[in-house]
Amino acid sequence: MKPSSSFTALALLLPLLIMIKATQGQSLINSTCKTCGINDPNIDYDFCTTSLQAAPASRCATLQGLCTISIRLIRDNVTDTRCYIEQLMKNPRWDPYTRRCLSDCFELFSDAVSAVEEAMRCYSAKRFDDANVQISSVMDAATTCEDGFVERGAVFSPLTKRNNDTFQLSAVALSVMHMVEAGSG
Numbered sequence: 001m002k003p004s005s006s007f008t009a010l011a012l013l014l015p016l017l018i019m020i021k022a023t024q025g026q027s028l029i030n031s032t033c034k035t036c037g038i039n040d041p042n043i044d045y046d047f048c049t050t051s052l053q054a055a056p057a058s059r060c061a062t063l064q065g066l067c068t069i070s071i072r073l074i075r076d077n078v079t080d081t082r083c084y085i086e087q088l089m090k091n092p093r094w095d096p097y098t099r100r101c102l103s104d105c106f107e108l109f110s111d112a113v114s115a116v117e118e119a120m121r122c123y124s125a126k127r128f129d130d131a132n133v134q135i136s137s138v139m140d141a142a143t144t145c146e147d148g149f150v151e152r153g154a155v156f157s158p159l160t161k162r163n164n165d166t167f168q169l170s171a172v173a174l175s176v177m178h179m180v181e182a183g184s185g
């Protein structure tokens with residue numbers, strides 16, 4: 001083969017190889033999310049795949065990598081939600097019940113930001129039980145925040161979608177971590 005034609009062959013082959021690699025990555029995300037859904041009926045398959053696929057480099061990640069990515073997704077979510085609540089609280093027009101709930105949620109999400117950072121450290125150190133406790137506390141924070149609006153008789157919760165996202169992402173992270181743990185014996 002002349003150099004030019006082998007170059008052509010490589011140029012044709014390379015996109016194919018990249019595509020195969022990307023498909024493998026996507027199929028790890030798909031199969032991981034399928035297992036998540038079986039282990040935890042709370043986890044919505046489409047939510048799981050959409051969330052993981054949207055994360056940078058997730059298509060090339062191993063299972064351990066997907067777990068790190070899922071914890072990072074929680075961190076980005078809770079950090080943004082805390083900021084969002086802070087903005088909402090600047091609006092003077094909330095009724096007193098809703099204002100009280102927002103204030104509680106701000107506290108809850110502030111703790112959740114610390115918890116997920118601690119979870120990241122625990123996971124990196126393979127202290128899975130400790131990481132599990134931290135992520136579970138993030139799930140509880142989202143549930144407590146959401147329930148507060150109902151219990152205090154607020155007209156509606158402006159945080160329903162965000163609380164649900166945090167809850168779902170945490171469920172995914174716990175489930176993936178379970179698989180990592182099972183795999184590492």
Ligand SMILES: *[C@@H]1O[C@H](CO)[C@@H](O)[C@H](O)[C@H]1NC(C)=O
Nearest residue numbers: 023024026027028030046049
């Ligand atoms: C992964 O799932 C998505 C939809 O959830 C689908 O479009 C895609 O073809 C699947 N990829 C593989 C490699 O199975």
Ligand SMILES: *[C@@H]1O[C@H](CO)[C@@H](O)[C@H](O)[C@H]1NC(C)=O
Nearest residue numbers: 050051076077080081165169
């Ligand atoms: C939180 O996570 C969900 C699910 O991945 C995503 O759709 C949403 O955009 C994220 N929100 C923020 C603020 O990062």
Ligand SMILES: *[C@@H]1O[C@H](CO)[C@@H](O)[C@H](O)[C@H]1NC(C)=O
Nearest residue numbers: 044046047160161164165168
């Ligand atoms: C929470 O999110 C999941 C996945 O997107 C969805 O199936 C479910 O209906 C949502 N629940 C609420 C209460 O919004």
